[in-house]
Amino acid sequence: MIARMATNPLPQFPPGFLWGVSTSAHQIEGAADERDPSVWDAFTAEPGRIKDGSTAEVACDHYHRYPEDVALLAGLGVDAYRFSVSWPRVNSPGGLDFYDRLVDELCAADVRPVPTLFHWDLPLELDWMSRDTAARFADHAAVVAERLGDRVKKWITLNEPAEHTLLGHALGAHAPGRRLLFDALPVAHHQLLAHGLAVRALRAAGADDIGIANSHGPTWAASRRTEDVEAADFYDVLLNRLFADPLLLGRYPEGIGELLPGDVESDLKVIAEPLDWYGVNYYQPTKVGAPEGAEIEFSGLTLPADLPFSVRELEGYPVTDFGWPVVPEALTELLVGLRERYGDRLPPVVITENGCSYEGIDDQERIAFLDGHLRALHRALEQGVDVRGYFVWSLMDNFEWAEGYARRFGLVHVDYDTLERTPKASYAWLRDALRTQARR
Ligand code: IFM
Numbered sequence: 001m002i003a004r005m006a007t008n009p010l011p012q013f014p015p016g017f018l019w020g021v022s023t024s025a026h027q028i029e030g031a032a033d034e035r036d037p038s039v040w041d042a043f044t045a046e047p048g049r050i051k052d053g054s055t056a057e058v059a060c061d062h063y064h065r066y067p068e069d070v071a072l073l074a075g076l077g078v079d080a081y082r083f084s085v086s087w088p089r090v091n092s093p094g095g096l097d098f099y100d101r102l103v104d105e106l107c108a109a110d111v112r113p114v115p116t117l118f119h120w121d122l123p124l125e126l127d128w129m130s131r132d133t134a135a136r137f138a139d140h141a142a143v144v145a146e147r148l149g150d151r152v153k154k155w156i157t158l159n160e161p162a163e164h165t166l167l168g169h170a171l172g173a174h175a176p177g178r179r180l181l182f183d184a185l186p187v188a189h190h191q192l193l194a195h196g197l198a199v200r201a202l203r204a205a206g207a208d209d210i211g212i213a214n215s216h217g218p219t220w221a222a223s224r225r226t227e228d229v230e231a232a233d234f235y236d237v238l239l240n241r242l243f244a245d246p247l248l249l250g251r252y253p254e255g256i257g258e259l260l261p262g263d264v265e266s267d268l269k270v271i272a273e274p275l276d277w278y279g280v281n282y283y284q285p286t287k288v289g290a291p292e293g294a295e296i297e298f299s300g301l302t303l304p305a306d307l308p309f310s311v312r313e314l315e316g317y318p319v320t321d322f323g324w325p326v327v328p329e330a331l332t333e334l335l336v337g338l339r340e341r342y343g344d345r346l347p348p349v350v351i352t353e354n355g356c357s358y359e360g361i362d363d364q365e366r367i368a369f370l371d372g373h374l375r376a377l378h379r380a381l382e383q384g385v386d387v388r389g390y391f392v393w394s395l396m397d398n399f400e401w402a403e404g405y406a407r408r409f410g411l412v413h414v415d416y417d418t419l420e421r422t423p424k425a426s427y428a429w430l431r432d433a434l435r436t437q438a439r440r
Contacts, residue, residue: 009433009436010371010374010375010378010436010437011375012437012438013378013390015438015440016388017388017389017390018079018389018390019078019079019389019434019439020078020079020080020081020082020112020114020390020392021073021076021082021391021392021393021395021411022081022082022353022391022392022393022394022395023062023081023084023394023395023396023398024116024119024398025084025085025086025089025119026040026059026084026086026119026121026399027059027060027394027398027399027400028059028062028069029056029059029060029061029063030056030057030058030059030061030062030063032055032056032058033057034092034095035086035089035091035092036123037123037124038122038124039122039123039176040056040120040121040175040401041055041124042176043175043176043177044056046177049177049402050401050402050403050404051300051404052403052404052405052406054404054405056399060397060419063098065419066101066102066105069395069396070102070106072395072396072412072421072427073106073395074109074110074111075423075431076411076430076434077431078434079111079439080111080113080389080391081106081112081113081395082114082116082213082391083102083113084115084116084117084119084121085116085117085144086121087117087121087122087123087137087140088121088123090140091123096148099115100147103148103151104151107151113148113151113152114154114155114156114391115148115152115155115156116156116158116159117141117144117155117156117157117158117198118140118157118158118159118194120159120160120163120174120175122175127176128164128165128186128187128190129169129190130190131186131190131262133190133194134193134197137194137198138198138200139201140198141157141197141198141201141202145202145205149205153207153209154210154211155202155207155209155210155211156210156211156212156213157194157195157202157210157211157212158191158194158213159213159352160213160214160215160281161188161191161192161243162214162243164187164191165185165188166238166239168187169184169187171301171304173300173301173402174401181307182259185259188242188243189260189261189264189267192247193267193270193271195212195271196267196270196272196273197270199273199275200273209276209277210276211275211276211277211278211279211347211352212247212275212279213279213280213281213352213353214247214279214280215239215281215282215283215353216239216240216282217240217283217284217285217286217330217334218285218330218333218334219236219286219288220286220288220314221233221287221288222287222289222290222312223289225290227289228289230290231288231289231290232288232289234308235286235309237253237256239286241253242256244338244342246268247271247272247275248272248345248346249272249342250269251268252264252268274347275347276348277350277388278338278349278350279349279350279351279352280334280335280338280351280352281352281354281393282330282331282334282351282353282373283354283355283356284314284325284326284330285330285333286311286314287311287313288310288311288312289309289312290309291307291309292310293305294310298311299324300322300403314327318365321357321358321359321407321408322403324356324357328369328372329376330376331351331354331373331376332379332380332383335349336380336383338385339385348386349385349386349388350389350390350391351377351387351389351390351391353391353392353393354390354392355370355392355409356369356409357408358408359408361413361424361425362424363424364425366425366426367425370392370426370429370430374390394409394411395411396414396421397412397414398414410424411423411424411426411427411430412427
């Protein structure tokens with residue numbers, strides 16, 4: 001385990017800054033036969049849905065190997081571990097016992113547990129097109145809080161409802177595989193409502209440290225031409241404002257509320273329940289221009305020709321093995337932009353995901369990526385954005401949804417034949433970088 005790349009020490013982050021790593025249940029747990037099915041199990045079983053034909057039935061077998069994984073977290077020296085609680089597992093007999101054991105193991109290792117209550121693995125019998133799913137999610141939140149709330153202090157309601165809506169329900173590239181395009185909007189609204197109801201349920205259970213993990217990235221117009229700027233603005237609404245505006249401003253971006261079912265105004269009061277912090281998942285900026293009348297291949301997706309925008313290639317930047325451009329400075333721009341847009345309505349920010357996919361154990365590119373993004377984050381702090389924590393995606397290589405196991409985002413390599421874990425160079429680099437931080 002050698003972190004060869006010589007970098008200058010990172011700048012000092014404020015005392016109490018929360019350092020962590022993230023995973024999600026469906027991507028690492030395995031033990032699919034020891035829980036109820038989710039929409040992802042059904043989707044994966046459809047031929048051609050997962051690029052390498054794999055399933056998450058075993059994944060990293062974290063369900064059985066969690067003590068080894070917690071030891072890796074302790075060795076890394078992080079303060080916190082963001083994982084997700086599988087809703088179908090919670091619904092299964094004995095399912096919550098697993099999270100009980102995991103949380104105990106984390107506490108014993110002095111790593112703070114930070115559960116996400118929903119990270120895309122919806123119980124198979126539920127459907128986000130139905131409003132009732134929001135109420136069911138609040139029940140789920142209450143059940144988990146009652147069991148874990150004595151040891152869990154920091155909570156995340158949803159992970160990336162934007163991706164779950166767009167990829168899962170609008171474009172059909174993720175479970176449940178629907179291609180509803182703009183008719184998928186109720187899925188966004190019902191997840192937001194679910195979030196607000198869950199915040200109330202968590203508060204009723206005594207929680208006072210609640211956030212959400214929303215994906216964000218700057219949208220760059222392909223040119224200054226009006227049609228490109230308007231198309232980029234439309235894309236920005238879908239990716240950045242559709243979820244953040246209702247949460248932080250208590251209203252939908254112009255033109256959206258009218259398209260939604262039910263008493264939207266009264267739902268917005270629930271959705272905008274005050275948050276203790278706001279989680280940002282950042283990966284890349286996107287260049288967007290006017291529609292070009294052709295299908296577009298983007299990030300492993302086929303975008304239809306009839307969208308009111310077209311995503312363009314961002315030239316001049318290195319790319320990860322996934323083809324995602326590496327643009328650390330866009331993280332500073334994003335955070336400063338969020339502060340400008342939401343002002344005092346923006347609670348303290350935590351970066352709940354940031355990372356990259358590269359092959360290999362001597363992953364010097366990942367070290368450069370993390371180093372660059374942490375410096376960019378520090379520049380946002382210097383510019384007055386209140387950022388309180390940073391979580392790397394991901395602790396270990398895992399099931400990357402429709403890409404299967406082909407994309408490796410981990411600080412720890414997983415051999416999918418033997419399930420052996422091998423810390424990569426980036427693991428040693430992060431461990432050593434954290435030792436140079438004053439921390440408390
Ligand atoms: O693996 C995903 C994660 O589940 C959600 N955020 C983005 C990651 C990388 O694609």
